[in-house]
Amino acid sequence: MKNRIKDHRKIRAGDLVPHELNPRTHSDAQRAAFQLLYDEIGFARSLLAYELPDGRLKLIDGHLRAAVTPDEMLDVEVLDVGDAEARALLLAIDPLAQLAGYDTIILDELRRIAEQDSAAVKSLWEALAESEAVTTKKLRESASASDETLPSQFLIVIDCQNEAHQVVLLRRFRKEGLHCQAKNV
Numbered sequence: 001m002k003n004r005i006k007d008h009r010k011i012r013a014g015d016l017v018p019h020e021l022n023p024r025t026h027s028d029a030q031r032a033a034f035q036l037l038y039d040e041i042g043f044a045r046s047l048l049a050y051e052l053p054d055g056r057l058k059l060i061d062g063h064l065r066a067a068v069t070p071d072e073m074l075d076v077e078v079l080d081v082g083d084a085e086a087r088a089l090l091l092a093i094d095p096l097a098q099l100a101g102y103d104t105i106i107l108d109e110l111r112r113i114a115e116q117d118s119a120a121v122k123s124l125w126e127a128l129a130e131s132e133a134v135t136t137k138k139l140r141e142s143a144s145a146s147d148e149t150l151p152s153q154f155l156i157v158i159d160c161q162n163e164a165h166q167v168v169l170l171r172r173f174r175k176e177g178l179h180c181q182a183k184n185v
Helices: 028-040 063-068 083-098 104-117 119-149 163-175
Strands: 005-012 047-051 057-061 073-079
Touching: 028 063, 028 119, 047 083, 057 063, 057 073, 057 083, 073 083, 104 119
Parallel strands: 047 073
Antiparallel strands: 005 073, 047 057
16 A cells, blocks of 8 residues: 655644535534634644645645634644546545444444543534534425425326327317326336
8 A cells, every 4th residue: 555645734724725526515503612622621622634736735635724823823734646647536535435334332422432521522512413413404404304305196197009109199188178298207
């Protein structure tokens, strides 16, 4: 396996170039939870970037951390990758982490212990629970609204011998006052 980490540098966060294709957005709740954790524990994870031809560093991961602390000198892990590989990492890092599962027994124990020691962690998990509740409520409302607005339909499908036969039947049914339409599948 290739090791693509070429350097670790301390860089003023405001001097890093945000990636123009970063798809991540950061809600007020996430920013608040981040700030609580940052205030309680401090900076605990380096940012990930790659070097541009002019020597500046362009972010791959850590956009929120850089945006919240633009005047801080932060640790940046510098990768030896080009633009295409950086875009692939930008698109893959967070989803790859989301594929991990949890051992719920260990997770519950860790939460119980950590939430006793950390108001920031407790606040984060409360924000996650609130966000999940809002999403669940919206999904239920959407499902119930769609059930109410869709009328029942009763259809008959008739196999026609060919297009000419289809036209003959359409004309006949329309003369009889039936609402019908041609479908070609």
